[in-house]
Amino acid sequence: QKEVEQNSGPLSVPEGAIASLNCTYSDRGSQSFFWYRQYSGKSPELIMSIYSNGDKEDGRFTAQLNKASQYVSLLIRDSQPSDSATYLCAWTRAGGSYIPTFGRGTSLIVHP
Amino acid sequence: GAVVSQHPSRVICKSGTSVKIECRSLDFQATTMFWYRQFPKQSLMLMATSNEGSKATYEQGVEKDKFLINHASLTLSTLTVTSAHPEDSSFYICSARAEPVREQYFGPGTRLTVT
Numbered sequence: 001q002k003e004v005e006q007n008s009g010p011l012s013v014p015e016g017a018i019a020s021l022n023c024t025y026s027d028r029g030s031q032s033f034f035w036y037r038q039y040s041g042k043s044p045e046l047i048m049s050i051y052s053n054g055d056k057e058d059g060r061f062t063a064q065l066n067k068a069s070q071y072v073s074l075l076i077r078d079s080q081p082s083d084s085a086t087y088l089c090a091w092t093r094a095g096g097s098y099i100p101t102f103g104r105g106t107s108l109i110v111h112p
Numbered sequence: 113g114a115v116v117s118q119h120p121s122r123v124i125c126k127s128g129t130s131v132k133i134e135c136r137s138l139d140f141q142a143t144t145m146f147w148y149r150q151f152p153k154q155s156l157m158l159m160a161t162s163n164e165g166s167k168a169t170y171e172q173g174v175e176k177d178k179f180l181i182n183h184a185s186l187t188l189s190t191l192t193v194t195s196a197h198p199e200d201s202s203f204y205i206c207s208a209r210a211e212p213v214r215e216q217y218f219g220p221g222t223r224l225t226v227t
Contacts, residue, residue, distance in 0.1 A: 032214045034215065036218075043218040043220050044218050046215055046216075046217060046218075049215050051214075088155070088156070098144075098214060099158070100146075102155055102156045104154075104155040
């Protein structure tokens with residue numbers, strides 16, 4: 001079954017720490033991976049996309065993809081209370097209509 | 113760039129009536145639009161995928177006669193909830209994508225309450 005697995009959390013980290021969010025997927029045909037942030041009562045907002053093995057950095061965010069181990073992670077450096085939200089990972093399969101599959105999300109709490 | 117709007121942001125309707133929700137891509141042409149529903153503290157549930165000018169593809173378990181989707185142009189898709197019931201109360205979110213770009217961008221969502 002094609003699924004995305006995420007620990008629902010909550011993950012609690014102190015302000016200034018590194019928050020590490022992980023996602024595993026079961027379909028080896030997965031090709032494109034995305035991280036979205038969703039604040040309570042709001043719609044998801046795209047943070048990062050990653051397509052190749054390795055790391056991709058954007059400001060305080062780093063996405064890491066390991067296709068052999070079938071996991072994708074998001075690191076948030078210097079975590080701020082404003083980072084407190086639910087983080088959704090998603091993937092699409094190569095070819096076809098690229099219909100995305102979303103994980104259930106991990107709740108992150110950054111406490112002062 | 114990549115701005116998606118939704119209207120209305122919040123709507124309350126009586127049971128048995130129909131409600132139309134609009135989704136617009138403001139600064140790009142969306143070849144594909146997605147409609148999601150999200151209940152409190154639950155994940156996104158994909159309802160349907162629509163491509164401009166063609167019929168929407170509904171996910172299993174989603175009634176196509178109840179949730180009418182029209183993707184009339186490359187910038188506009190509408191979702192009509194027909195004969196609404198209280199159990200249809202939810203947060204409805206659209207997203208849009210312009211292929212070959214792989215990323216999809218979400219609208220702000222519409223909170224529907226059926227009384």
